[in-house]
Amino acid sequence: MFAVYILLASLAAITSLAAANAALGGWTRTRINSLESAVAELAADLVTFESDDGVVAPDGRAALAAERGGARIGLVVTQGDRYVTRLIAPGELAKATVTPSGDLVITARDITLPRVTIALKNAQTAQSWASRLIGAPPPTNTTPIETTPTGELGAQANG
Amino acid sequence: MAETTTEGPVENAAIAAPDLPDILMWAIPGFIILVLAEIIYGRVTGKTSYEPRDTFTSLFMGTGSNAAGILLGGIAFLYLSWLSQFALFDIGWAWWAWPAAFVLDDFAYYWAHRGGHRIRWWWAAHVIHHSSQHYNLSTALRQTWTGVFTLQFIAISSWLVLMGFPLGMIAFVKAMNLIYQFWFHTEAIRRFPPWIEAVMNTPSHHRVHHSTNPEYLDANYAGVFIVWDRMFGTFVPERDDEPCRYGIVKNLGTFNPVTVAFHEWFGMVRDVLSARSIGDAVRFVLAPPGWTPDGSRETTAMIKAKHRAAQAAITAHEAADPSAGTPANTSASAASPAE
DSSP states (O other): HHHHHHHHHHHHHHHHHHHHHHHHHHOOOOOOOOOHHHHHHHHHHHSSSSOOOOOEOSSSSEEEEETTTSSSSEEEEETTTTEEEEEEOTTSEEEEEOOTTSOOEEESSOOSSSSOOOOEOOOHHHHHHHHHTTOOOOOSSSSSOOOOOOSSSEEEEEE | OOOOOOGGGGGGHHHHHHHHOOOHHHHHHHHHHHHHHHHHHHHEEEEEEEOHHHHHHHHHHHHHHHHHHHHHHHHHHHHHHHHHHGOOOTTTTTTTTHHHHHHHHHHHHHHHHHHHHHHHHHHHHHHHOOOOOOSSHHHHOOOOOSSSTTTHHHHHHHHHHHHTHHHHHHHHHHHHHHHHHHTOOSOOOOOOOOHHHHOOOOOHHHHHHOSSSGOOOTOOSSBTTTHHHHHTTTOOOTTSSSOOOOOOSSOOOOHHHHHHHHHHHHHHHHHHOSSSSSSHHHHHSSTTTTOOOOOSSOOOHHHHHHHHHHHHHHHHHHOOOTTTOSGGGGGGOOSSHHH
């Protein structure tokens, strides 16, 4: 019984510490400000990575960057005040889907980053990236994809 | 256990076992106070970094590790008690046995820790300690829940038991070792005088150990004395021009403690079940983390080789054209705007 009290006290103590950490602040949720910064994160994590084709969520919480000269796609999501990156090969994902509102939902077989929702709010752009992520041919019944940065749209990483 | 006599060197064995305090339990309030102090210090100076969810996960993992130790530690104790009957000597509680046990335990810790990074079975438990992208005192407490299960603790302790050190002494020096390892998980201290850095494990040396920079991978496994790394070729000094990036080569996208605790076990089981031969299944368990039959994932050795190749390409490029910058194929670049 004594051990149970110790564990409960420990739980209270660590919750208090995390609460103190939150109350004191001193950290900021990070964001991805540009494709360059997303690629820099990928290059740092993967040792070598370059890209000149990608998309950054307008709220700066996720980015996708196609590997130059390859079929793989780099994914960067924010995690608190840090970033998490993945290099996704075609066919590696469980699925990549587009919601009616134009969000791109990535479902991985990786339990440490199982699901990422990128709220592009643009079904055409989202479908194009979904196709690339799963290694399928790009959609053919659409007009060319815009190459300007997306607007005021959001992305969310769920872990 | 070897027979105890009252003559000669083994006279020390007759010294009664002291009533040793549980110093790890006594240290816990100190750990909590120091974590709080470092949070405040970081807030005031900006020299250390904490994120609340990361902090909670680290501390929760520490609490869970303690609980697992209470539940499973008894099994390890029973085994080591049984093993002690085969001890070569009966060293007993002589004064000199204490520093000897401390140093030898640290030597054993070095090898077990090195194995913890090179053998996936042990890494599956140890990865938890490295899974934070922060390096602060709460990271020190981010500990495994499955350490006893991997038999790593038994592997460290068995040979000291077989030499004849008392179990209570081994447990005590092991606790001292763990307490020593708490304080150097910090960015608040840059470096100590060279003579300290030469002998002792310090914040600077251990920052390297927690880093994923290719230059820093698989280095500085020491617990207390950094001399083991210097002796066995795994020492890498921290460089001011190469800031540490903390975490693991594939960082976790979650703060969920259960996922943190078991993700590598889950991956290992999935790999074993998908193996095409018994040999591959065994290698999925015992080979270095990242090993796959087709090389589709990367071990740390592969990452370091890739980095060396990239560095060599830069050097060759600069030698060929000193006025040129970094070659395009080794740099991060992003030329076009986002779609």
